[in-house]
Amino acid sequence: MDALGWPALGNSERKTDRSAIGRGVAPGRPDGRLVLHALGLRKHFGGVQAVSGVDLAVAPGDLRAIIGPNGAGKTTLFNLLSGDLAHDSGRIYFAGEEVSGLRPHELCRRGMGRTFQITSIFRRLTALDNVRTALLSHHRRHYNVLIPARRFYRDEAFGLLERVGLREQADKPSGILAHGDQRRLEMAIALASAPRLLLLDEPTAGMAPRERHEIVALVAAIARDTGLAVVFTEHDMDVVFAVAARITVLHQGAVIAEGPPAEVRADPEVQRVYLGQPATRPR
Amino acid sequence: MLSARWLGLLAAGLGLAPLVLPPFFLQLLTEIAIVGLFATAFNLLMGFGGMVSFGHAAYFALGAYAAALLVRRAGVPMLLALPVAPLAAAAGALLFGFFIVRLTHTYFAMLSLAFAQIVFTVIFKWKSLTGGDDGLLDVWPPAFLKSPVAYYYFALAVVALCLLALRAIVESPFGYALTAVRENPRRARFIGINVRRHQLLAFVVSGAFSGMAGGLFAFYNGSVFPDFAYFTKSFEPLVVALLGGAQSFLGPLAGAFGFKILEWLISRQWPVYWPLFLGAIVIAVVVALPQGFVGLVGARAWTRSAGRR
Amino acid sequence: MDFITSLFPWITNGPLVTVQVMSGLSVGMFLFLVSVGMSLIFGVTRIVNLAHGSFYMVGAYLMVTMVEILPDRSWAFWIALLVAPLGVAALGGVIEVGLLRLIYRRDPLMQLILTFGLILVISTLVLLAWGPDNKSVARPEALAGSVRILGQPFPSYYLLVLGLSPLVAVGLWLIFYRTRWGMLIRAATVDREMLGALGVDVAALYTQVFVFGSWLAGFGGALAAPTVAVALGMDADVLTTAFVVVVIGGLGSFAGSFISALLVGELQSFGILIFPAVSIVLLFALMAVVLIVRPWGLLGRPEE
Numbered sequence: 001m002d003a004l005g006w007p008a009l010g011n012s013e014r015k016t017d018r019s020a021i022g023r024g025v026a027p028g029r030p031d032g033r034l035v036l037h038a039l040g041l042r043k044h045f046g047g048v049q050a051v052s053g054v055d056l057a058v059a060p061g062d063l064r065a066i067i068g069p070n071g072a073g074k075t076t077l078f079n080l081l082s083g084d085l086a087h088d089s090g091r092i093y094f095a096g097e098e099v100s101g102l103r104p105h106e107l108c109r110r111g112m113g114r115t116f117q118i119t120s121i122f123r124r125l126t127a128l129d130n131v132r133t134a135l136l137s138h139h140r141r142h143y144n145v146l147i148p149a150r151r152f153y154r155d156e157a158f159g160l161l162e163r164v165g166l167r168e169q170a171d172k173p174s175g176i177l178a179h180g181d182q183r184r185l186e187m188a189i190a191l192a193s194a195p196r197l198l199l200l201d202e203p204t205a206g207m208a209p210r211e212r213h214e215i216v217a218l219v220a221a222i223a224r225d226t227g228l229a230v231v232f233t234e235h236d237m238d239v240v241f242a243v244a245a246r247i248t249v250l251h252q253g254a255v256i257a258e259g260p261p262a263e264v265r266a267d268p269e270v271q272r273v274y275l276g277q278p279a280t281r282p283r
Numbered sequence: 284m285l286s287a288r289w290l291g292l293l294a295a296g297l298g299l300a301p302l303v304l305p306p307f308f309l310q311l312l313t314e315i316a317i318v319g320l321f322a323t324a325f326n327l328l329m330g331f332g333g334m335v336s337f338g339h340a341a342y343f344a345l346g347a348y349a350a351a352l353l354v355r356r357a358g359v360p361m362l363l364a365l366p367v368a369p370l371a372a373a374a375g376a377l378l379f380g381f382f383i384v385r386l387t388h389t390y391f392a393m394l395s396l397a398f399a400q401i402v403f404t405v406i407f408k409w410k411s412l413t414g415g416d417d418g419l420l421d422v423w424p425p426a427f428l429k430s431p432v433a434y435y436y437f438a439l440a441v442v443a444l445c446l447l448a449l450r451a452i453v454e455s456p457f458g459y460a461l462t463a464v465r466e467n468p469r470r471a472r473f474i475g476i477n478v479r480r481h482q483l484l485a486f487v488v489s490g491a492f493s494g495m496a497g498g499l500f501a502f503y504n505g506s507v508f509p510d511f512a513y514f515t516k517s518f519e520p521l522v523v524a525l526l527g528g529a530q531s532f533l534g535p536l537a538g539a540f541g542f543k544i545l546e547w548l549i550s551r552q553w554p555v556y557w558p559l560f561l562g563a564i565v566i567a568v569v570v571a572l573p574q575g576f577v578g579l580v581g582a583r584a585w586t587r588s589a590g591r592r
Numbered sequence: 593m594d595f596i597t598s599l600f601p602w603i604t605n606g607p608l609v610t611v612q613v614m615s616g617l618s619v620g621m622f623l624f625l626v627s628v629g630m631s632l633i634f635g636v637t638r639i640v641n642l643a644h645g646s647f648y649m650v651g652a653y654l655m656v657t658m659v660e661i662l663p664d665r666s667w668a669f670w671i672a673l674l675v676a677p678l679g680v681a682a683l684g685g686v687i688e689v690g691l692l693r694l695i696y697r698r699d700p701l702m703q704l705i706l707t708f709g710l711i712l713v714i715s716t717l718v719l720l721a722w723g724p725d726n727k728s729v730a731r732p733e734a735l736a737g738s739v740r741i742l743g744q745p746f747p748s749y750y751l752l753v754l755g756l757s758p759l760v761a762v763g764l765w766l767i768f769y770r771t772r773w774g775m776l777i778r779a780a781t782v783d784r785e786m787l788g789a790l791g792v793d794v795a796a797l798y799t800q801v802f803v804f805g806s807w808l809a810g811f812g813g814a815l816a817a818p819t820v821a822v823a824l825g826m827d828a829d830v831l832t833t834a835f836v837v838v839v840i841g842g843l844g845s846f847a848g849s850f851i852s853a854l855l856v857g858e859l860q861s862f863g864i865l866i867f868p869a870v871s872i873v874l875l876f877a878l879m880a881v882v883l884i885v886r887p888w889g890l891l892g893r894p895e896e
Contacts, residue, residue, distance in 0.1 A: 514828075515828070
């Protein structure tokens with residue numbers, strides 16, 4: 001346990017357990033209090049080890065940033081967590097239950113939501129219908145063939161759009177919305193599934209600085225109001241240090257540091273590998 | 284989408300047609316209705332679902348043969364045999380579709396074609412059951428539906444009901460989810476939709492209504508033949524849907540009308556030239572549609588237009 | 593073992609089995625000629641040419657005409673065999689330049705539909721040019737009869753096929769693997785854009801490939817003309833079988849087409865003995881299985 005009472009993880013610890021993981025044996029029981037508990041995740045592509053033995057523990061309400069230089073394995077890790085990619089070894093537990101190998105739609109049902117680096121919405125549908133479709137699926141009505149869909153969830157959908165600040169845009173085809181608004185819409189879609197954990201892959205990519213802070217403030221507010229845990233990757237350090245409760249630093253597929261922002265910032269290894277480098281403009 | 288007034292006029296016109304049109308044209312309209320149903324069912328999969336099948340004749344034929352076999356071999360009356368047509372076709376669509384939806388695009392099309400050829404060959408070879416090349420004859424509706432006028436009204440009623448059902452499906456939450464799957468399968472997954480299962484269900488629905496069209500055609504035609512399942516028949520709903528516009532619900536119906544009228548006009552003058560003409564139309568349609576399927580699939584008319592709550 | 597011999601009494605009949613194998617090989621070679629052209633065209637241009645069966649048919653009909661107009665001499669057959677496929681190649685060239693060039697950037701399914709339209713157009717033109725009656729081509733005198741192989745009768749003409757086919761296959765192999773043009777084709781099968789970026793005239797290559805593929809189909813048709821009824825409908829028959837061969841072997845794979853054609857030829861040959869009614873269904877079932885388990889065929893390349 002570290003000073004804040006968090007289980008101390010990261011592959012700089014748990015060396016003995018790692019060999020057990022390699023043999024497919026979980027080191028002890030997963031912590032059921034955690035929303036997400038990943039142990040010993042590994043993934044290689046051809047000869048490259050993209051993720052090598054990553055542990056991740058996320059508690060309810062946590063606002064976790066995952067940072068690291070390009071190629072550190074952040075997106076691969078996300079894809080492993082959200083079921084988009086199969087891990088070579090390791091286990092993933094969601095709210096105490098093992099979910100290794102579950103497919104994305106099953107993970108969504110259990111409460112995992114996700115946004116993507118390149119905004120993934122239904123461009124030819126209106127903003128309202130984007131959210132409505134997500135709600136229909138969430139409430140398991142998507143096999144109903146008897147009643148017109150437009151009679152359902154109008155108010156709920158408006159509520160979600162309102163929460164992300166898109167009420168005015170409800171009737172616009174989402175493809176014509178500004179980039180930042182599309183990102184907000186994607187957030188609303190993810191929220192429609194009432195997730196317990198939100199994985200946000202570069203939520204501020206492609207946004208101007210002011211927009212960036214707005215959207216991150218939105219994320220923080222939502223997390224605070226609903227108690228949902230948020231894990232996000234980011235390049236913009238201002239954003240990260242402003243909002244994250246804990247930071248996990250990846251480098252070459254492994255966790256090199258984890259902890260509250262101040263601690264991570266002061267970590268010499270992190271400084272050497274990442275923060276010490278000349279500031280690069282995030283793409 | 285046609286407004287209620289136009290639909291009303293259309294319904295009235297169709298209803299009164301037997302008073303003005305000779306039986307031949309009533310039969311033509313009957314065929315148009317049946318082909319229109321087939322093409323609309325097909326387009327549920329292509330235009331709305333974004334999946335192009337080259338083997339839909341299989342389900343048309345399964346429906347036709349199921350109904351015909353019940354009438355000819357089991358003595359079942361037509362009104363009981365006809366509802367079996369969509370069920371038989373749905374069963375086939377479920378079995379084949381299970382494998383077909385695992386593939387995409389060109390391979391999806393090719394596998395659907397392969398299964399259709401299997402259906403054709405089985406029908407062709409299993410002479411003892413299906414009559415093989417000779418087909419099954421004397422597949423007639425009961426006496427009170429036998430006249431062109433009577434069958435015309437009957438077919439029109441059944442087709443109208445089926446179209447209403449298809450329309451309801453398109454507007455339903457199931458339809459919304461299918462749109463989502465078509466537009467962005469990854470995002471659909473991440474809102475909890477089992478994409479493959481949804482596509483399979485759409486495939487089965489499409490197959491079922493194609494089978495209903497087949498059943499209606501069997502009794503209209505009075506006989507069924509193996510070439511109901513031949514791959515050339517599979518291209519008919521495709522061409523009809525493209526012609527009429529795959530982006531809208533009623534497009535295939537309009538295409539069926541245009542297609543059949545053209546076929547009638549050209550076949551009576553120069554019967555030999557009809558395939559040539561059809562081929563030329565197909566080529567022209569493809570050349571004239573620069574965006575191909577991407578452009579047609581799910582364009583504005585299918586999607587929830589702005590302002591509709 | 594007794595169980596097998598009671599089911600298939602002919603299986604211990606060595607000579608019969610040998611002859612069946614040989615005839616299966618002959619059938620396979622016809623299929624190979626047609627299929628390799630289709631596979632080749634797909635490999636380079638990514639178009640599945642459904643009209644390929646139509647080219648085969650035109651080759652057979654041209655053979656009929658050539659044999660008719662040439663004087664009745666022993667060399668007439670061979671001249672016809674040489675000239676007929678050229679006619680088909682020319683047709684292919686016209687179609688490629690006039691039509692296919694317009695749609696190369698389109699959705700592959702749209703291209704497929706266009707080639708389906710071509711089937712309709714070509715078959716009607718054939719009907720108009722040659723009439724609805726079945727035609728036939730007489731086998732050349734030297735190959736008209738049959739020979740005895742291990743005591744079993746075997747049509748002499750098939751010996752020609754068996755003799756020519758390895759030559760054709762070797763010839764194709766030499767072209768693909770020993771000439772510069774063949775190397776360009778193989779490169780185009782792997783990465784067209786890169787080839788274009790390297791300054792190769794890809795459009796011209798497409799035309800050449802299409803013409804060559806059409807020639808192969810036409811040659812297959814001309815060669816087959818003396819063995820089948822030359823009739824309308826032969827385009828669809830050969831198309832479906834060629835399609836099966838190409839899918840199983842792998843679209844775009846030369847070796848795949850070869851192996852697959854032989855396999856299908858043998859299946860057809862023995863299938864008639866084992867399951868006369870079901871042999872064709874087996875073929876399509878095999879194709880379905882391949883598409884399910886390994887969509888890019890035995891030796892094909894997975895699509896991006």
